[in-house]
Amino acid sequence: xxxxxxxxxxxxxxxxxxxxxxxxxxxxxxxxxxxxxxxxxxxxxxxxxxxxxxxxxxxxxxxxxxxxxxxxxxxxxxxxxxxxxxxxxxxxxxxxxxxxxxxxxxxxxxxxxxxxxxxxxxxxxxxxxxxxxxxxxxxxxxxxxxxxxxxxxxxxxxxxxxxxxxx
Amino acid sequence: xxxxxxxxxxxxxxxxxxxxxxxxxxxxxxxxxxxxxxxxxxxxxxxxxxxxxxxxxxxxxxxxxxxxxxxxxxxxxxxxxxxxxxxxxxxxxxxxxxxxxxxxxxxxxxxxxxxxxxxxxxxxxxxxxxxxxxxxxxxxxxxxxxxxxxxxxxxxxxxxxxxxxxxxxxxxxxxxxxxxxxxxxxxxxxxxxxxxxxxxxxxxxxxxxxxxxxxxxxxxxxxxxxxxxxxxxxxxxxxxxxxxxxxxxxxxxxxxxxxxxxxxxxxxxxxxxxxxxxxx
Numbered sequence: 001x002x003x004x005x006x007x008x009x010x011x012x013x014x015x016x017x018x019x020x021x022x023x024x025x026x027x028x029x030x031x032x033x034x035x036x037x038x039x040x041x042x043x044x045x046x047x048x049x050x051x052x053x054x055x056x057x058x059x060x061x062x063x064x065x066x067x068x069x070x071x072x073x074x075x076x077x078x079x080x081x082x083x084x085x086x087x088x089x090x091x092x093x094x095x096x097x098x099x100x101x102x103x104x105x106x107x108x109x110x111x112x113x114x115x116x117x118x119x120x121x122x123x124x125x126x127x128x129x130x131x132x133x134x135x136x137x138x139x140x141x142x143x144x145x146x147x148x149x150x151x152x153x154x155x156x157x158x159x160x161x162x163x164x165x166x167x
Numbered sequence: 168x169x170x171x172x173x174x175x176x177x178x179x180x181x182x183x184x185x186x187x188x189x190x191x192x193x194x195x196x197x198x199x200x201x202x203x204x205x206x207x208x209x210x211x212x213x214x215x216x217x218x219x220x221x222x223x224x225x226x227x228x229x230x231x232x233x234x235x236x237x238x239x240x241x242x243x244x245x246x247x248x249x250x251x252x253x254x255x256x257x258x259x260x261x262x263x264x265x266x267x268x269x270x271x272x273x274x275x276x277x278x279x280x281x282x283x284x285x286x287x288x289x290x291x292x293x294x295x296x297x298x299x300x301x302x303x304x305x306x307x308x309x310x311x312x313x314x315x316x317x318x319x320x321x322x323x324x325x326x327x328x329x330x331x332x333x334x335x336x337x338x339x340x341x342x343x344x345x346x347x348x349x350x351x352x353x354x355x356x357x358x359x360x361x362x363x364x365x366x367x368x369x370x371x372x373x374x375x376x377x378x379x380x381x382x383x384x385x386x387x388x389x390x391x392x393x394x395x396x397x398x399x400x401x402x403x404x405x406x407x408x409x410x411x412x413x414x415x416x417x418x419x420x421x422x423x424x425x426x427x428x429x430x431x432x433x434x435x436x437x438x439x440x441x442x443x444x445x446x447x
């Protein structure tokens with residue numbers, strides 16, 4: 001049994017301790033927003049937030065989640081009913097999505113980056129997002145989107161993203 | 168199914184290890200879990216060190232900075248002690264892997280993985296860093312240089328764990344650099360890397376210099392001849408080119424899927440030339 005907080009809700013999961021977190025999320029818990037690309041830590045498609053920090057769910061085992069706060073793309077801004085997170089809105093507005101496979105990981109990496117650095121330069125955005133590969137967009141619009149999200153999040157008072165389960 | 172144990176203290180680790188003596192130990196998992204999936208490592212059970220209290224943190228201990236073996240690369244980059252006293256290590260951490268890899272991977276893991284291309288290894292070598300190795304009934308210290316034996320090979324004994332890295336403060340070196348050449352900027356395994364520590368006098372003469380290369384031998388490579396050739400000199404293009412010749416004679420690179428040996432040999436010397444612009 002592994003107990004942790006998943007997208008704001010306490011869960012207790014009966015899983016082999018050596019199950020990869022990406023498999024636990026996708027196959028056992030049905031959270032297919034988390035993608036598996038390379039399975040080796042190179043592409044960032046499986047990025048999740050663990051205690052608010054971006055980590056790769058393909059390189060973590062279920063036992064490591066014990067007691068942690070986990071945020072997947074489904075949990076950003078409290079889930080679908082509560083609307084999109086500013087980062088997701090900016091990705092839509094800027095056309096930062098093509099096939100969409102990298103988008104969940106990109107969004108979560110951007111959330112972590114903006115938490116640490118609310119006003120990043122374009123170079124800092126490129127560095128902060130450098131663990132997430134995109135094979136479609138050429139990255140320019142993704143950088144545009146993170147920049148736009150940063151502006152939006154700075155201009156709105158704290159708490160606007162209430163329900164955001166990312167600590 | 169493999170058991171995965173998460174000890175919270177060294178005491179607990181020794182206890183778990185007694186029950187599962189064949190367990191494979193890991194920290195960030197960024198290397199081990201890839202190898203397990205590929206089938207190159209077969210573990211019967213796993214012990215994850217990431218929650219052991221004693222293996223965290225960065226402290227100032229006299230002339231040393233003591234780094235807990237499970238400090239993540241991201242944690243070290245945020246440490247003012249590392250930034251202030253060990254800038255060459257900080258430069259290496261900045262270009263290691265990617266942000267999520269740096270959030271997971273640990274300095275102890277980078278050392279124990281013992282890749283000739285490991286990014287923290289050249290600065291730790293150049294800095295004369297030491298590893299603190301702990302067994303249930305004792306502690307010993309070895310230089311990183313003595314600890315690393317070859318690709319993936321260290322002097323870590325059975326039942327022993329790397330607990331900390333002791334790095335002498337490098338304040339005397341007023342020029343510190345780390346540069347790696349890879350196939351892309353992020354998520355690249357170094358083709359060749361160089362850590363340089365130079366103490367330049369006010370007159371611009373080299374008083375002391377330490378150089379260590381990654382990716383050009385079975386483990387980290389130093390070149391005392393090149394260091395000797397630079398001492399007492401100004402960092403001009405000519406002196407650096409002369410030292411670079413000695414470097415190319417010293418290194419023993421191999422050809423692999425990232426680059427061939429001749430390219431690595433040329434590059435190992437050329438990386439030295441960067442000191443010219445950095446010293447201006």
